Structures are given as C-alpha cells and as structure tokens.
Amino acid sequence: MRAVFTEAFSAAFIGAPSEVHKVFGKPLANLLRDLRHPSLRAKRYDERRGLWQARVNDDWRFYFTIEGDAYILRAITPHPK
Numbered sequence: 001m002r003a004v005f006t007e008a009f010s011a012a013f014i015g016a017p018s019e020v021h022k023v024f025g026k027p028l029a030n031l032l033r034d035l036r037h038p039s040l041r042a043k044r045y046d047e048r049r050g051l052w053q054a055r056v057n058d059d060w061r062f063y064f065t066i067e068g069d070a071y072i073l074r075a076i077t078p079h080p081k
C-alpha cells in the first residue's frame with residue numbers, strides 16, 4: 001500500500017501543531033504496514049463515503065479512503081472530546 005496526500009490534508013497538516021508533525025510519521029508507517037494495527041484504532045467513520053478514521057495521538061485523528069492499492073489521506077483534525 002501507499003499513501004496519497006490530498007491538498008486539503010496537506011493544508012490541514014501544515015496548520016497543525018508541531019507536536020502533530022513530530023508524531024505523525026509513526027501512525028502513517030503503522031497504517032502502511034497494517035490497517036488493523038492496535039495503536040491506530042482504525043474504524044470506518046462514514047461507510048457510505050468509504051471514509052475511515054485513525055488516531056494520530058489522543059487529541060488528533062486523520063481520515064482516509066482506500067482506493068485500489070492506496071490510502072488517500074483526506075483530513076487531519078483535532079479530536080472533539
């Protein structure tokens with residue numbers, strides 16, 4: 001699998017705090033290795049649109065779709081608690 005970053009994801013990532021920048025590499029690597037990696041807690045977020053959600057850390061989530069052999073990263077946002 002490979003990751004494809006949308007413009008919306010990239011813009012949101014640039015605007016995210018530096019802590020998110022520092023830790024995002026690990027969840028991305030885990031996603032590329034295994035969608036079911038326990039630390040991701042990946043789940044279908046919107047089945048109709050094929051949107052998935054996974055954790056960056058306790059406070060941030062990223063959203064993606066699966067298209068062929070690619071994870072299309074759509075958004076990264078603070079997690080509403």
